[in-house]
Amino acid sequence: xxxxxxxEPHKYAITSDYFEGTLTVxxxxxxxxxxxxxxxxxxxxxxxxxxxxxxxxxxxxxxxxLFERSKAHVEKWAAFHLRNPQWTAEPDERFRNWLQRYVQGxxxxxxxxxxxxxxxxxxxxxxxxxxxxxxxxxxxxxxxxGYPAAENTHRYxxxxxxxxxxxxxxxxxxxxxxxxxxxxxxxxxDNKKTIAALARxxxxxxxxxxxxxxxxxxxxxxxxxxxxxxxxxxxVAAFSKFTEDLxxxxxxxxxxxxxxxxxFHVNGEEMRxxxxxxxxxxxxxxxxxAHFSIVGAKQxxxxxxxxxxxxxxxxxxxxxxxxxxxxxFTDGSIMGLDTGSNAxxxxxxxxxxxxxxxxxxxxxxxxxxxxxxxxxSV
Numbered sequence: 170x171x172x173x174x175x176x177e178p179h180k181y182a183i184t185s186d187y188f189e190g191t192l193t194v195x196x197x198x199x200x201x202x203x204x205x206x207x208x209x210x211x212x213x214x215x216x217x218x219x220x221x222x223x224x225x226x227x228x229x230x231x232x233x234x235l236f237e238r239s240k241a242h243v244e245k246w247a248a249f250h251l252r253n254p255q256w257t258a259e260p261d262e263r264f265r266n267w268l269q270r271y272v273q274g275x276x277x278x279x280x281x282x283x284x285x286x287x288x289x290x291x292x293x294x295x296x297x298x299x300x301x302x303x304x305x306x307x308x309x310x311x312x313x314x315g316y317p318a319a320e321n322t323h324r325y326x327x328x329x330x331x332x333x334x335x336x337x338x339x340x341x342x343x344x345x346x347x348x349x350x351x352x353x354x355x356x357x358x359d360n361k362k363t364i365a366a367l368a369r370x371x372x373x374x375x376x377x378x379x380x381x382x383x384x385x386x387x388x389x390x391x392x393x394x395x396x397x398x399x400x401x402x403x404x405v406a407a408f409s410k411f412t413e414d415l416x417x418x419x420x421x422x423x424x425x426x427x428x429x430x431x432x433f434h435v436n437g438e439e440m441r442x443x444x445x446x447x448x449x450x451x452x453x454x455x456x457x458x459a460h461f462s463i464v465g466a467k468q469x470x471x472x473x474x475x476x477x478x479x480x481x482x483x484x485x486x487x488x489x490x491x492x493x494x495x496x497x498f499t500d501g502s503i504m505g506l507d508t509g510s511n512a513x514x515x516x517x518x519x520x521x522x523x524x525x526x527x528x529x530x531x532x533x534x535x536x537x538x539x540x541x542x543x544x545x546s547v
Contacts, residue, residue: 170228170246170249171183171192171228171318172318173245174192175315175318178195179195179197179198180194180195180198181193181194181195181198181212182194182195182313183313183315184311184312184313185283185312185315185316186280186281186282186283186284186312186316187263187266187280187281187282187283187412188217188218188262188263188264188266188267188278188281189215189216189217189266189267189270189271189281190215190216190217190218190228191213191214191215191216192212192213192214192216193212193213193214194211194212194213199211209240209241210241211238211239211241212238212239212241212242213234213238213239214230214231214234214235214238214239214242214246215230215231215234215271216228216229216230216231217229217263217264217266217267217268217271218263218264218267218408219256219261219263219264220256220257220259220261220263220264221254221255221256221257222255222256222257222258223255224257224320224406225320226263226320226408227251227254228249229264229267230246231271231272266278266279281412281415282412282415282416282418282419283310283312283314283316283415284312285419286310286415286418286419286422287309287310287311287312289419289422289423289426290306290309290310290335290422291309291441292426292437292438292440292441293305293306293422293425293426293429293437294306294309294441294444295437295440295441295442295443295444295445296426296429296430296433296435296437296440296441296444297344297348297429298444299435299440299443299444299539300348300351300433300435300440301344301347301348301351302347303341303343303344303347304341304344305340305341305344305345305348305425306335306339306340306341307339307340307341308334308335308339309335310335310336314328314331314332314335315328315331316328316407316408316411316412317407317408317411319407320404320405320406320407320408321402321403321404321405321407322393322400322402322403322405322407323394323399323402324402324407325390325405325407325410325411326390326391326393326394326399327394328407328411329386329387329390329391329394329411329414330390330391330394330395332387332391332414332415332418333387333388333391336383336384336387336418337363337364337384337387337388337391338363340363340364340367342358342359342363342366343358345358345363345366345367345370346358348370348429349370351433352370352432352433354370356369356370364384367425368380371425371428371429371432373424373428373431374424374425374428377421377424378420378424379417379418379420379421379423379424380421380424380425382417382421383414383417383418383420383421384421386414386417387414387418390414430542433541434541434542435539435540435541435542436540436542439537439539439540440539442537443536443537443538443539446534446535446536446537447536449534450534450536451532451534462509465504466504466506468502468504469496469498469504472498472499472500472502473498473499473500474496474497474498474499475497475498475499476497477494477495477496477497478494478495478497479492479493479494479495480492480493481493482507484525486525487513487524487525488512488513488524488525489508489510489512489513489524489525489527489528489529490525490527490528490529491507491508491510491528491529492507492508492529492530492531493505493506493507494506494507494531506531508529508530508531509529510524510527510529512524512527512529515527
C-alpha cells in the first residue's frame with residue numbers, strides 16, 4: 170500500500186515505529202500544491218499494523234483521516250482493501266497498542282524502540298556538544314527512517330542500510346578526537362575505522378553486551394544490501410526482526426551514554442537539557458549604544474545575588490503595563506529591571522489605541538548549571 174508513496178520521498182513523508190505510522194505530504198510538496206491551487210490532493214492518514222493469520226502485516230487506517238482529510242487518495246487505498254481478512258488468533262500487541270492510543274485515547278501506551286533510539290542519540294549529542302562543542306552523531310534519527318517495507322530479506326537489509334547511515338557511518342571522528350583530547354588521551358582516527366576509534370576512546374565497549382553485537386548486526390545486513398549481488402529474497406518476519414535489532418541498538422547507545430558519563434563524570438540527561446535550553450536563549454545581533462540603560466546590567470558581572478524580587482510594576486498613567494524585577498547583591502548594590510516599549514508611539518499613530526492597553530513581559534530563558542558527578546558545579 171505504501172510503496173507508491175515511498176517511491177516519491179520528495180512528495181510524501183512516512184513516519185513509522187513499532188505499532189504506529191503516519192502518511193502525509195512534505196512541506197515542500199504542500200507549498201507546490203498551494204501554488205498550483207491543488208491542496209485537495211493533500212493526504213494525512215494515521216495507521217497501525219494488524220497481524221494476519223499467516224504472520225504478514227496489514228495496515229489499519231483511521232478512516233476519518235482518509236475520507237475527510239485525504240479524499241483524493243481514497244480510490245488508491247480502496248484498491249488494497251482486504252476482503253474478509255483472516256486475523257491472527259494470537260495476541261496482537263502492535264494492533265492493541267494502536268487501538269489503545271489512537272482510538273481509545275490512552276497515552277499510557279509506551280513508544281516503540283525507534284523513538285527511544287532517536288532520544289538516546291539526542292542525549293549523547295547533547296552531552297558531547299556540551300563537553301567539546303560537537304555532537305557525536307552527525308544525524309539524529311527520526312521516525313522517517315522506516316521499518317522494512319515488506320516481510321522479506323531484501324527489505325530487511327534495506328532497512329539496515331538506512332540505519333547504518335545513522336548508527337555507524339554517522340559517528341563524527343572529529344568529536345571522538347576532541348573527546349580524547351579532553352581526557353588527555355591519544356586516539357588516532359584518521360586511519361582507523363570509526364567504530365574502532367570509539368572503542369579505543371571508551372574501552373568498556375569492547376566487553377559490553379550490546380555495542381559489539383549491534384554493530385555486527387547492522388554492518389552485516391548493510392553489507393548484504395550494498396555490496397555485490399545479494400542472494401534471492403526469501404520470506405522472513407522482517408518487521409519483527411528489525412524491531413528486535415532496534416532494541417539491541419538502543420542497548421548499545423545506552424552503553425555509550427553510560428561510559429561517556431563515567432569518563433567525564435557528568436549526567437547525560439542533565440547535559441542534554443542544558444544543551445537544548447541554550448537553543449531558546451535570545452540571539453544578540455548588535456550592541457546597544459553606550460547611553461542605553463541596558464548597558465548598566467554589565468555591572469552584575471562578578472557579583473553574588475542575595476535575593477530577587479519579581480512582580481508587576483506599579484501602574485503609570487499613559488504608560489504600558491510591565492513586569493518588574495529587583496536584584497539585590499551581597500555587596501549592597503541593587504539593580505532594577507522593568508521594560509521599555511514604543512507603545513505610546515504606536516498608540517499616537519493609530520486611532521483608538523491606548524498605551525495602557527499594552528503589557529510587556531520578561532521572557533526568561535533559564536539554562537541549568539553544568540554539574541559533574543561528585544563535585545561542585547562547573
